[in-house]
Amino acid sequence: MSPAAALRAALAVEMLKLRRSVVARLATVLLVVLVPLGSVGMVALARSPQAGGPTAAKLADYATGDLTTMHLMVCAQVLSIAALAAGGFFVAWSFGRELESGTAGALFGLAVPRGTIALAKCLVTLAWIGACVVLTVAVTMAASAAVAAGSGVGFRAWGGVGTALVAGLLGGGLALPFAWVATVTRSQLGTVGALVGVVALTQIVVLLGGGTWFPYASPSLWTGMGGPDAAAVVGPPHLLLAAAVSPLAIGAVVHAWRRLTNV
Amino acid sequence: MTALVLDDVSHAFGGRVALDHLTLTVRPGRVTALIGLNGAGKTTALRALAGRLRPAGGTARVLGHDPADLPADVATRFGHLVGTPLVYPELTVTENLRCAARLHGQSVRAAAPGTSAAVAHMGLDPWRHARARTLSMGNHQRLGIGCATLHRPTALILDEPTSALDPQGVVLVRKLVRGMADDGAAVLVSSHHLDEVARIADEIVVLHAGRDVGRLEPGGTDLEQRFFTMVLDADTRAADTRGRV
Structure with missing residues (x-):
């Protein structure tokens, strides 16, 4: 069996498991429905005459400017975290449950090597989260167009589409190190705990003003979550560093699955 | 050529010895049964042979390879x-078997008839479209055996393959194992069911405290008594050795 044939077989198996996965189904619905609704809803709230107090202050950035641009900005900000969370939960399930339930032991001695199976899991995760991000942005655009009632999507909004897509894809890619965590801890809940810990750590790093070079903070800062000043200092090198995390994680996970023992 | 080999394999979990210089070989066309009490080291031996555990000492070989x-x-x-x-x-059930076929190296085209054949062989036809989570324990075990054997391996390891099966399933697995061995496969089976072992095995290895303490002839009606005598003798010898030290 050639390496390409082995990868094709592993991809087919992992795709089928993805399609049957309750975690993936729930995460898909939450991303594709809740993120667009939240994006449109938050801008509507910011522009509502009823908005007041701390809510109005928090949403002040969304209260003015082109409507579609604002919808996509909120979408980008939410997606940069939501894609990480969805991807993190999925890899916790995809990798962790094999080791928790013992099916990882049955993956030894197969014509398709364990490293290839791990690679297929990572690729399927990336493809799924990428599709979710594209769909989420598309639904947000459609919802925005419906709300804007025919005003159309202008040039600036197309820039917002790109930002939302990049932020979502970077967030999804940042989930892959948790596949390694799941492999090492052999625990789904342990992996989710690590995910929560990294999100909390990101908050601390951002509060201390060091988020620019922190891969888990830079995509969100770039979308304007930390305000326009923080967004202005995030450039391509910082985003490239965040983008480099997923290939490095894939390498680490494949190596860990090749070396797996005592299963 | 021996198909399955454990050569002087030792392993411990913490301070507890699981395997103690165990040597075991299974030749093509033979069914070797590994029997022993709970904690004797049967599953650890099989895990080492499946590559799932790197033993602290000794080597495992499947068809001549690590x-x-x-x-x-x-x-x-x-x-x-x-x-x-x-x-x-x-x-x-069908999807699980198809996935197993693909992971065992079968093409998409070959996996389909192989899956149908496995469904029929394992008596799973009424449940072919049922999710595995809805299966009874016995049918779940049948499905697991189907996934492990649908590619007709020439070296096969089965750990307690009949533990959850009804009498019909036991007969089915017995025929499967015997049939594969008759076709030239080397089969290593661990079991607690001495009667069952006596029916399918060509050779019975008794494992106790991680050590090979002897062989039993499969025939005869007093297998249980011979097994316990062998285990008791092993314990007595071990106690004598400790006393001398």
């Missing part, structure tokens, strides 16, 4: 079911 890193062409001739089977609860 089981932890089998070449693809060798892996297509190897099957094992030790502990949790290659069965995913969210997939149907």
Whole structure:
């Protein structure tokens, strides 16, 4: 069996498991429905005459400017975290449950090597989260167009589409190190705990003003979550560093699955 | 050539010895049964042979290769079911078998008839579209055996393959194992069921405290008595050795 044939077989198996996965189904619905609704809803709230107090202050950035641009900005900000969370939960399930339930032991001695199976899991995760991000942005655009009632999507909004897509894809890619965590801890809940810990750590790093070079903070800062000043200092090198995390994680996970023992 | 080999294998979990210089070989066309009390080291031996555990000492070989890193062409001739089977609860019986076929190296075209044949052989036709999570324990075990054997391996390891099966399932597995051995496969089976072992095995290895304490002839009606005598003798010898030290 050639390496390409082995990868094709592993991809087919992992795709089928993805399609049957309750975690993936729930995460898909939450991303594709809740993120667009939240994006449109938050801008509507910011522009509502009823908005007041701390809510109005928090949403002040969304209260003015082109409507579609604002919808996509909120979408980008939410997606940069939501894609990480969805991807993190999925890899916790995809990798962790094999080791928790013992099916990882049955993956030894197969014509398709364990490293290839791990690679297929990572690729399927990336493809799924990428599709979710594209769909989420598309639904947000459609919802925005419906709300804007025919005003159309202008040039600036197309820039917002790109930002939302990049932020979502970077967030999804940042989930892959948790596949390694799941492999090492052999625990789904342990992996989710690590995910929560990294999100909390990101908050601390951002509060201390060091988020620019922190891969888990830079995509969100770039979308304007930390305000326009923080967004202005995030450039391509910082985003490239965040983008480099997923290939490095894939390498680490494949190596860990090749070396797996005592299963 | 011996198909399955454990050569002077030792392993401990913490301070507890699981395998103590165990040497075991299974030749093609033979069914070797590994019997012993709970904690005797049967499953640890099978895990080492499946490549799932790197023993602290000694070597394991499957068809002449390190089981932890089998070449693809060798892996297509190897099957094992030790502990949790290659069965995913969210997939149907047919989907699980098809996935197993693909992971055992079969093409999409070959996997379809192989899957249908396995469904029929394992008596799972009424449940072919049922999710694995809905199966009874016995049918789940049948599915696991089907996933481990549908590629007709020439070296096969089965850990307690009949533990949850009804009498019909036991007969089915007995025929499967015997049939594969008659076709030239080397089969290593661990079991608590001495009567069952006596029916299918060509050779019975008694494992106690991680050591090979002797062989039993499969025939005869007093297998249980001979087993306990052998285990008791092993304990007595071990106590004498400790006393001398």
